Amino acid sequence: MALDLSVIVVSHRRGDELVFCLDDLAAQVTEDPFEVVLVLQEYPAGAAASLRDRFGRRLELRIVEYPRGLGMPRARNEGLRVARGEIVAFLDDDVRLPSHWAAAMLALYRNSKVGAVGGYVDHPVQYTPVRKTMYRMLGLTSDRFTIDWGGFNRGPSNHLPGEQPAQWLTGCNMSFRRSALDQIGRFDEGLGTFWHEDVDATHRVARAGWSVVSSGRMAVQHYPSTINRPPLHTQMRERERLRVLFVWKVIGDKPMWRARYAARLLLQAAAMAVVGAAKLDLRIPLNVIRGGWEGYRGLAAARAASGAEKIG
Numbered sequence: 001m002a003l004d005l006s007v008i009v010v011s012h013r014r015g016d017e018l019v020f021c022l023d024d025l026a027a028q029v030t031e032d033p034f035e036v037v038l039v040l041q042e043y044p045a046g047a048a049a050s051l052r053d054r055f056g057r058r059l060e061l062r063i064v065e066y067p068r069g070l071g072m073p074r075a076r077n078e079g080l081r082v083a084r085g086e087i088v089a090f091l092d093d094d095v096r097l098p099s100h101w102a103a104a105m106l107a108l109y110r111n112s113k114v115g116a117v118g119g120y121v122d123h124p125v126q127y128t129p130v131r132k133t134m135y136r137m138l139g140l141t142s143d144r145f146t147i148d149w150g151g152f153n154r155g156p157s158n159h160l161p162g163e164q165p166a167q168w169l170t171g172c173n174m175s176f177r178r179s180a181l182d183q184i185g186r187f188d189e190g191l192g193t194f195w196h197e198d199v200d201a202t203h204r205v206a207r208a209g210w211s212v213v214s215s216g217r218m219a220v221q222h223y224p225s226t227i228n229r230p231p232l233h234t235q236m237r238e239r240e241r242l243r244v245l246f247v248w249k250v251i252g253d254k255p256m257w258r259a260r261y262a263a264r265l266l267l268q269a270a271a272m273a274v275v276g277a278a279k280l281d282l283r284i285p286l287n288v289i290r291g292g293w294e295g296y297r298g299l300a301a302a303r304a305a306s307g308a309e310k311i312g
Contacts, residue, residue, distance in 0.1 A: 007035070
């Protein structure tokens with residue numbers, strides 16, 4: 001049976017980065033046809049027409065435009081609304097792909113038990129071998145995509161060449177069987193504007209009984225754009241504030257989940273203190289604690305906003 005693929009790329013004012021990503025999609029070597037759905041936010045007038053002129057002969061494009069940023073969960077859901085594929089993949093606009101990316105992904109969906117597939121995300125400019133080793137020693141990364149005892153997600157600092165089971169996948173480079181994503185209610189817009197919606201959705205797919213796979217052949221390179229990206233100390237506060245709802249979803253039914261979360265948050269702050277010292281910015285670890293406390297205090301409201309009690 002032929003597999004129909006939709007590749008959804010959410011982009012917020014990153015026209016230069018998006019062009020490189022689309023070039024890589026146009027260069028995919030696969031016998032399976034696919035469409036590319038662009039969710040453009042705060043782009044100037046005429047941007048969609050320009051992209052159609054440049055890529056319309058090389059890609060099947062579907063473009064939706066919004067005058068302001070929607071936040072990542074809602075933007076992903078808007079892409080899903082217009083996508084037609086049985087398989088739906090998500091890429092960030094600032095990643096670069098190998099030409100076999102689509103073919104490697106679709107091959108794994110020939111197993112009907114597979115509900116989500118993703119791959120390693122490398123950061124060639126940011127993460128040197130020394131930095132990867134340091135992150136691994138601090139416990140910020142793992143040997144695969146795992147959820148630890150405190151409900152925190154950890155990704156691999158490197159990836160084996162083949163496939164391995166995963167408990168979550170990163171939004172830069174993830175895909176779903178549409179029926180699996182529909183089963184869990186799509187992306188939780190109550191998680192905020194950015195962070196954790198990818199971890200949450202892929203983990204809920206796994207908990208629903210689907211196989212989630214991470215493939216070394218699907219590795220992409222991420223060149224994080226500075227556009228729309230606040231300083232690291234600001235990111236840490238927001239990330240930890242929003243993480244609490246996800247942690248509650250994962251371990252909230254387990255004994256002493258609050259104590260487990262608090263202990264894990266302190267370890268996170270300690271690890272980020274090393275990063276903060278290296279960057280001469282102690283706001284980084286302090287904002288880990290601050291964001292976690294704010295998220296914990298606002299958990300009841302966050303649960304109500306997300307409808308988390310109804311989410312599998």
